[in-house]
Amino acid sequence: MDLPHPDRRRARTPPRAAAPPNPAWRLLALAWHYRAACLGVFAFQVVLLALGLGGLGLSGVAIDVVRHALVPSTLPAHWPLGLTPPASWSAGGALLVAGGAVLVMAALRALLLFGYAIASGHLLQMRIVPELRLRVFQKLQRLSFRFFDDNASGSIINRVTGDVQSVRAFIDGVLFQGAIMLLSLAVYLVYMLRAHVTLTLACLAPTPVIWLITSVFSRRTRAAYERNRALADALVLGMSEGVKGVRITRIFGRAREAFDRFQQRNVAVRDQQEAIFRRVSRFGPAVSFVTAVDTAILLGYGSRLVARQAMTLGELVVFAGVLQQFAGQISSMAGIWNTLEQSLAAARRVFEVVDAPIEIASPPAPRRLPDLPPERRGAVRFEGVSFAYGGGPPVLSGIDLEVNAGQCVALFGPTGAGKSTLLGLIPRFFDPVRGRIRIDGVELRQLELDDLRRNVGVVFQESLLFRSTIAQNIAFGHPEASAAAIERAARTAGAHAFISALPDGYETRLEEGASNLSGGQRQRLALARALLLDPAILLLDDPTAAVDALTEDEILTSLEGARAGRTTFIAANRLSALRRADLIVVLEHGRVAEQGTHAALMAARGLYFRAASLQRLGAEDEPDGQVAS
């Protein structure tokens, strides 16, 4: 199901694993791809751990040196690794050596910590995240529209941003942290056991209690937090609707009711929090009390050991320090587990995109469109074409259509009749379920996809213009287009006049949604954008749907010039947009109900005639010679 990919420039991205279903394997495969860097980062941690332990141990030695010097009856200091200084050294000298060694180790640790942060930062921020992001983005761009219809835009954006970060967190938050945790636990445990076995066991006895408290807490609160998030979302939605619908609230004089609605949600959030507060306020103290009990055990048992001279005071202090570190690592386990769960969920969403099959792609050996003179380009043939969205009910069934080069075809029919879908089949936004479509005799699926799409210009109902200059928007399909070419396209689309009237002309920056232009101006820019590539086929998907009647007239006039020399398809609801079409195709329930010229269809007295009469009734109540001139 992995179709050939049009873009082969992904050499640096990790090779595809054999798509095992479990996202954990995918994550491990991702880490494996960066194994060298991961190992390097890990090595830093091993050395850091050793240095930390060394520093801690030496501070204990220093205490014992002093204590032994002051109270000779106590045990002498145990120097690590048998590096006991010669007995000739004074206590002050030994103290200086121990203190100095702690300092040197600390300095080394600082340097290595810096190196570790840079190395892991480089691996994560400069390699994994951007590479994965680009990979997801490249794939997104090639997915079918269905994916975009099925998923809210916020969720799609989040896959490239937040979800990729969570996937990354698997590397540093789970793999690195987990390895560090296991390693430190092992080292600390060995250290403590070597110091004293029973003391270690006694001190570790309460640890399972912390574990228990943590897991019970997180299980109990998770549901409460989820419910809280839902309530908070409802609150924000209420506010957002209140702001967006302020006109309605105002004009119906319903400020009080609006406030009450908001207050209900506001109070719900506050009151639900109370339950969370009770749990949260018990959790933290419970954990720290267990730690206090731990300390008490250590002190109680430790005091006996020191009294029996089984342990030095310095060793006890060091033991306390190591125990604290040990507890810290244990409590970080919950965090690692959380990160793991999050990164698995995120990985599912990210790999869903990465693994999504590209439904529409170029064939392995694409054909080119025949080299025809301009006036003979753009003949389109539908041969028994049927279409349905993802196994749903048929949207188009058995469409046969023969359109000659240079003709203008109007598609007419009620909403949902399949007009937009039929248009979308021509640039292969979707592929027919059955049947074939040919352009100039070549089946669409045999053509190079980009080549096909560059030969088909599209204007949508409401065209999205991008936040850049007008010139860049017109040159969207061909960023290297010359200024002359851009102006030519704008002239043909009837946009040159209003663009030149703007203070910055073609360099005017469009705001979000091009809100600094009128609806008619936006559509003429969209038309210019489509015309820039000089397409053989022009598709107009109800381009006047969202503008008022006067603006519609302006756009339709611009279209006159634009369609010269190309095959044009226009889908429309209003009869006004259908005039002067060479062929009108009336669609109903995904089938061609009628086709012919306006005159022929009026004479046939079918669906078209009825709709036309209804609309005429609206526009012209009575025959009105003086108006229609």
Added chain:
Amino acid sequence: MSGPSPSPAKSRTAAAPVAVPAVPSAGALLSDREQRPLDLGIIRRLYGYTRPYARLRNVLALLVVLRSVQLPLGVWAVAQIISGPISRHDTRAATLGILGYLALAAATELTFVYRVRLALRLGEAVVHDLRARVYAHLLRLPLAFFARTPAGRLIARITSDVDVVRTGVQDVAFVSIVSAGNMLVSAALMLRYDWKLFLIVLVMAPGLWLLLRHFRGRLSRAYRAQQESFSRVTASLAESVNGIREIQGFARQDVNGGLFGQLIHNHARINMDAAKHSAVFQPLLEFNGQLFLSLLVIIGGYRALGGHMELATLIQFLFLSNAFFGAIPNLGTQYNQALGAMAGAERIFALLDSPPDWQDAPGAVDLPPLRGRIELRDVSFAYQRDRPVLSNLSFRAEPGQTIALVGHTGSGKSTVVNLIAKLYLPTSGAILIDDHDLAAATGQSLHRQIACVTQENFLYTGTVLENVQVGRPEATAQQVREAARRLDVLDLIDALPQGFDTPLGERGAGLSLGQRQVICFLRALVAEPRILILDEATSSVDTLTEARLKVALARLIAGRTSVIVAHRLSTIRHADQILLLEHGRLVESGTHDALVARGGRYAGMVRALAASHGAAESR
């Protein structure tokens, strides 16, 4: 760079061009600064919000003081047990000490339980009140405010801003007091044991503080750069997702991929920058602690060896200085959060302080039940001072008449409607409803007798029934059904998946344009208004639906005074009076026939419309 808005066009949602009134707080409202220095005024005002919960707050203050003593005492107790009985090998005393320590720990944690719970409760209560106040204030602000303030910014007030304030109330205040108390008590204990050694400890403190400040400044700048860069990434992504049809249709994938690649590479570099700062900061912080520890061991050890101090004191210092220094980074974090909370609170207060541009006159009276006569006398209006939108407009509509406002985009049609509904006040001139001057009437009493249908057909999340009841909350389901029957749209609503109980998604998603408009018509009808305001939708719906809508509209406006911003010739033609506006001036008015006969601008416009609409039909 972008200069003044180059075209008079307006976005489809904003009812009015952006106005910049002389509200002093507007600047504060518009700039989303991340931080703000501590400001006593803001703190005092936030403190005022805790007044309704004074008991809670006072108990909390007591707990905080208690805890700030308990914490260092616990540390002291441990050090005391080690350096005393354990060092002396006195097991019995050690056991007693440990029991005492456990009792202290239990008391400390008990304090902690209530400290946390009450602080959370207080913060949530304050935030709840703030949100309610913000929303209530928004409901009082005139429409012009919403036209010039992006909705996202207002929503941020009750989300992210309120969140930082909550943290400020719940954490910052109390945690800082505990940390500070912890420091003070530890310092006092150390001072008591050995003031000379304490002075050495004290010398280290400013160094640590400066280090923290220096890096926090750089880090927060780096984080800000990160955030800005991230929002660029998100914006670019959003455009790509929304423009996927354009991207695929124009085969732009490769160009876009390249641009996006650059953008995320850039973002990665900025991320790395921030990582570098913290890569220096964290080790330095740790090294600082180690440096201190080893100095303490060496100097303290020497002093102990020389008999200038006891070993027990050194052990005390090792523990207490840890508590002392641990509080510093803690305070730094709290300080940073406090700055964020200040900025959030300032933005919220700026919104609460922004005075309405206007409100009902002091002696405004409620309007009696209206007949629906509308008169505009010499009305002018400008959103911005020297850019008049309406100039000297006068007209009169008798009860029950239909007035069609006609003209190009930007001619002032929507403004006329906004003035009649008293959503804006005229700059000069008077508007009279049944001979009552609107300037002396309450907006609420007018609005209860007006209904409107806007172009965007705004619907709330909720069921169809709930949306219709916005028109009149006391209307029963039965009455709503009856209204739908009167409007002849009952079958259309019953055809929805669950009829009147069909839930509508955000902004009425899931319904067709026609269905949404039907619900809006119904909502207006249920309100039983005397005056109906209608901004005709420009979007085309299919012919059959349009025919149904036309019938419903005719029933809706029957017997009421209606003012319609009209786009369709069919609506315009039926109006009792047509007002043709051009650049805010009334250029022609009269009935369709009279105006066509006159052969002026209206006649020309009708010709243009008819040419585009009617050509197909004219044989």
